[in-house]
Every structure is written in structure tokens, then in C-alpha cells.
Amino acid sequence: xxxxxxxxxxxxxxxxxxxxxxxxxxxxxxxxxxxxxxxxxxxxxxxxxxxxxxxxxxxxxxxxxxxxxxxxxxxxxxxxxxxxxxxxxxxxxxxxxxxxxxxxxxxxxxxxxxxxxxxxxxxxxxxxxxxxxxxxxxxxxxxxxxxxxxxxxxxxxxxxxxxxxxxxxxxxxxxxxxxxxxxxxxxxxxx
Numbered sequence: 001x002x003x004x005x006x007x008x009x010x011x012x013x014x015x016x017x018x019x020x021x022x023x024x025x026x027x028x029x030x031x032x033x034x035x036x037x038x039x040x041x042x043x044x045x046x047x048x049x050x051x052x053x054x055x056x057x058x059x060x061x062x063x064x065x066x067x068x069x070x071x072x073x074x075x076x077x078x079x080x081x082x083x084x085x086x087x088x089x090x091x092x093x094x095x096x097x098x099x100x101x102x103x104x105x106x107x108x109x110x111x112x113x114x115x116x117x118x119x120x121x122x123x124x125x126x127x128x129x130x131x132x133x134x135x136x137x138x139x140x141x142x143x144x145x146x147x148x149x150x151x152x153x154x155x156x157x158x159x160x161x162x163x164x165x166x167x168x169x170x171x172x173x174x175x176x177x178x179x180x181x182x183x184x185x186x187x188x189x190x191x
Contacts, residue, residue, distance in 0.1 A: 009030045016075045017073050025046030025048055043067065073102060074102060102136060106131055106133065117162065134150065
């Protein structure tokens with residue numbers, strides 16, 4: 001039986017970005033999505049941690065570092081994207097979010113029947129953005145970071161801009177019995 005199956009965590013290296021530094025280290029994780037585990041914790045413990053200053057790049061190494069979840073702005077996800085059998089159909093909205101010193105542009109996912117930007121009102125703290133581009137706001141000329149998935153801390157969002165808005169859609173189209181819409185849905189050319 002694996003350590004995760006017995007309830008023990010496995011240490012995996014993750015990178016997290018706070019307001020003034022990048023933190024890299026091993027975090028004890030169990031099976032499941034990284035976002036769920038971050039949402040369940042008030043404090044994240046990094047082992048063999050390295051902090052790199054955003055201002056001057058200097059690094060500090062620590063054997064163990066506890067960081068309050070609130071201090072983390074964004075966390076790139078590498079390899080932990082949950083159980084594919086539990087995925088639900090969503091639509092993507094391209095958004096730009098200001099999180100402290102960062103601008104993050106990516107695809108926010110929501111249910112097709114939910115209002116625009118609904119994922120930003122959830123009770124969870126970290127939500128995923130896919131196909132994300134991260135830049136430091138005070139250094140727009142530096143090369144951006146491209147991440148397949150990045151978790152953003154809702155508590156840290158200062159400003160939100162919609163890049164492309166997707167309309168709310170009904171899950172199932174109701175077939176009309178008459179009129180041009182009914183003709184189109186039944187495959188007939190409108191009169």
C-alpha cells in the first residue's frame with residue numbers, strides 16, 4: 001500500500017509566489033488536486049525552502065518555512081490536475097487579474113449556466129487559470145512566465161479585467177414547435 005493510500009503525505013516540490021518573493025520547496029501532499037489541499041490549509045509548510053526576493057534576486061535557504069495561505073498569491077501547477085473522471089463541462093473566459101505585484105492573464109473556467117466571472121465568487125480561496133501568462137506589473141519588459149495551470153488566491157485579487165466574455169448558455173436547447181428557430185433546430189431551412 002502506498003504512503004498516500006495510508007493517509008501519509010508525499011513531499012513534492014512546488015513553487016509559490018508571494019507579494020515580495022518566490023518560495024520553492026517540498027510540501028507534504030496527499031492524493032488529489034493541489035488546489036483542494038491549499039484550500040484546506042491555513043498554513044503551508046515548505047521543507048528545504050529557498051526564498052528569492054523579487055526586488056534584488058537574493059536568496060535565503062531555510063530547512064523549514066511556514067507560510068500562511070493568505071500570503072501566497074499564485075502557485076503554478078505541474079502534474080497535479082486531479083481525477084479526469086471527475087471533470088465537468090465548463091466554458092473558458094479569458095481574464096486578466098491583478099494580484100499584488102503580478103498581472104496574470106489566463107482562462108477562468110465556469111459552468112455554462114453560471115454568470116460571467118462566477119468562479120471568482122466561490123468560497124474556495126485558490127482557483128485555477130489555464131494557459132496563463134504571468135508578468136510583474138512594475139517590470140512589463142521582462143519575459144513573462146507561461147504556465148499551463150496556475151492557482152490564484154482570490155484573497156489577493158485587486159483588479160479584474162475580462163479579455164473575452166462568454167455568454168451564459170442553457171445546458172439543453174429547448175426545441176420550439178414553430179417559427180424559424182424551431183425549423184433550424186429540426187434541420188429544416190427557415191421559410
